[in-house]
Amino acid sequence: MSKRLTTTAGAPMPSNDTSKTAGPRGPVLLEDYQLIEKLAHQNRERIPERVVHAKGWGALGTFTVTHDITKYTRAKLFSEVGKKTEVLSRWSTVAGEQGAADAERDVRGFSLKFYTEEGNWDMVGNNTPIFFVRDPLKFPDFIRTQKRHPKTNLRSPEAMFDFWAAQPESVHQVTILMSDRGIPTNPMHMNGYGSHTYSFWNNDGERFWVKFHFKTQQGHKHYTNDEAEKLIGSTRESYQEDLFNAIDEGKFPKWTMFIQVMPEADADRPDFNPFDLTKVWPHSDYPLIEVGELEMNKNPDNYFQWIENAAYSPSNKVPGIGYSPDKMLQARVFSYADAHRYRLGTHYEALPPNAPKSAVHHYHKDGSMRFFQNDTGNPDAYYEPNQYSDAPVADMSFEEPPLRIDADAFRHEQEVTDVDFVQPRALYAEVLNDEQRHRLHHNMAAAMGPCSQPVKERWYAVLERVHPDYAAGVRKAVEEEGDVNAVPVTEDTPVHAK
Incomplete structure (x- = not known):
């Protein structure tokens, strides 16, 4: 027997085919609550999309501990080899809206919600181990350059490269973005990273700085610009299709989790700031330590x-x-949860995907x-402290352990020095081969082609x-691509761009 159709209040619905009217040709009646309810709910079917990471794909799964790391952390999800924890994942593009194509060149979000016995742990990261900026005060400005121009309502390469040229530390991330890894074929064929520096602390009260890595077991696969353009012409939902179909067919994607660990006292040893995003x-100094699958x-x-209601x-x-002095992480601790309170509502963490399995x-x-x-x-x-023995109380x-900070509070200038170029230099000259550098040059040239000449020169x-060779290679590629879409310098061009 079929289930009975009801209103949201549980009353039986006598009809779901026609509205109640004053005669066959008469107007509809306001008393037709079933009609009003359906129309009102349709008007409210959507919630605000995420300001960033709006387009996403997700799945449910399991994390299994394969190696003992209890000397670094007391977190119970890592307490014994073989332990399993339920996980909800969401991958996403950063810049595109909900209707954007999956196979666009962009950084990908890589977020995991672990439903542990001590509450939820959210590993909120990307498919790159770094980010564009290191100070959260510049994050809103950066995201605005990735969104639409207020006058043209179009994406603006001019804004992107103008901003990046003014924040030279972004060149490390931009190099990865414009490399072969800028367009993974789907979520299964990319890595995930916590990106930020976090901390572990163990039962003895010792703290360690830590980085999280999730290495794909499917291998890396990427699209070229031409391949992605052709694919988008046939489907804008390629990631959703690939991910859903793979899991539906029993081809479950897997990642191996690793950590990098730095003793707390070693933070001053590297020639760079280990809390700089x-x-x-x-890896030669802080090798990967396997944790689980x-x-x-x-x-x-x-x-x-x-997935749409998931809030990481x-x-x-x-x-x-725990956390670290990573400035971007410190800001995101506030901003992410605040975004969810706005988008989903005050009690967003009680929704099914966000509700912990442990008692609340x-x-x-x-x-x-x-x-x-x-x-x-x-x-x-309903208040605390109170006189009732069965009421919840904090547990010290x-x-x-205390996060040791010994510094004066003021606005430290973020000086750009050669230290900011050492790692992107190694990536460009030592990690990438000639063919990969050639594609990097042309990918970047395609992205910055519409930019004005002053912005190009500042980026060069x-x-x-x-x-x-990096500057020369991109300059040559831009010349080969042609400046057909270049923005001319006029009297209206901002002074800083001339």
């Missing part, structure tokens, strides 16, 4: 419920995992969409500081 830690093996039954934030951490006890009160009970069994205990045994100057 534009830098990597050399991530397998994504289930498609959500409802994409909107599980570095503020979700568990005992044994807090004193947050009321607010919109309060759809769950929260009196912890005693409605009188979970207090992490940044590339020159990385390596003379």
Whole structure:
């Protein structure tokens, strides 16, 4: 027997075919609540898209510990070899809107929600180990350059390269973005990184600085600009199709989790700031330590419920995992959760994809969409401290060791020095081969072709500081691509761009 169709209040629906009218030719009646309900819900089917990472794909899966790292962390999800933890993943492009094509050249978000016995741990990262900027004050400016121009409502290469030229430390990330790895074929064929420097702390109160790596077991595959352009002409949903179909067919993608560990006292040893998000830690100094295996093996039954409503934030951490003096991380601890409060609502963490598997006890009160009970069994205990023995109280045994900071508080100038070009220089000259450098030159030339000549020259100057061949190669590629779409310098061109 079929299930009975009802209103949202549970009343049976006598008809779902026609509206109630005043006679066969008469107007509809306002009393037709079923009609009003359907129209009202349709008007409210959408929620604001994410300001960044709007276009995404996700899956459910399992993380399994394969190696013992308990000497570094007390986090229970790593407490024993063989332990399994449920995980919700979401991958995404950064700049594009929800309707953007999957195979565009962009950084990809790589986020994992671990449903641990001590609460949710969110590993919020990207498919690159670094980022464009290292100071959060510049993050909103950077994102604006990736979005649409307020007058033309078009994406602006002029804005992108103008900003990058003024923030030369971005050249490391831009080089990765414009390299072969700028367009992975799908989420299964790319790595994931925590990117930021986090910390671990163990049962003895020792702290270690740590980097998270998730290495794809499927191997790396990427599209060229021409291949991506052709693919987008036939489908804009290639990532969703590939990911969904692979899991649906039982071809479960896997990643191996590694960490890099630095003793707390070693933070001053490298010749660069280990908390700088534009830098990597050399594997020769801080080798990869294997931790476990991530397998994504289930498609959500409802994409909107599980992936669109998924809310990741570095503020979700568990005992044994902590932060660092990484400026960008410190800001994201606030900004991510705040974005979710705006986009989804006050109680976003009670939605199914965000609700922890462990018990939840807090004193947050009321607010919109309060759809769950929260009196912890005693409605009188709605404040703290209180007289009731069954009310939730804080437990100091979970207090992490102090984060040692010894500095004066003021606005430190972010001086760009040769240290900022050492790593991109090694990437360009030592890691990439001749063919990869050739494609990098032409990928970058295609991206900056529409830019004005002053912006190009300022960007060439940044590339020159990385390596003379880098600047010369891109300049030559731009000349070969032609300046058909170049922005002419006029009296209206901003002074800094002339």
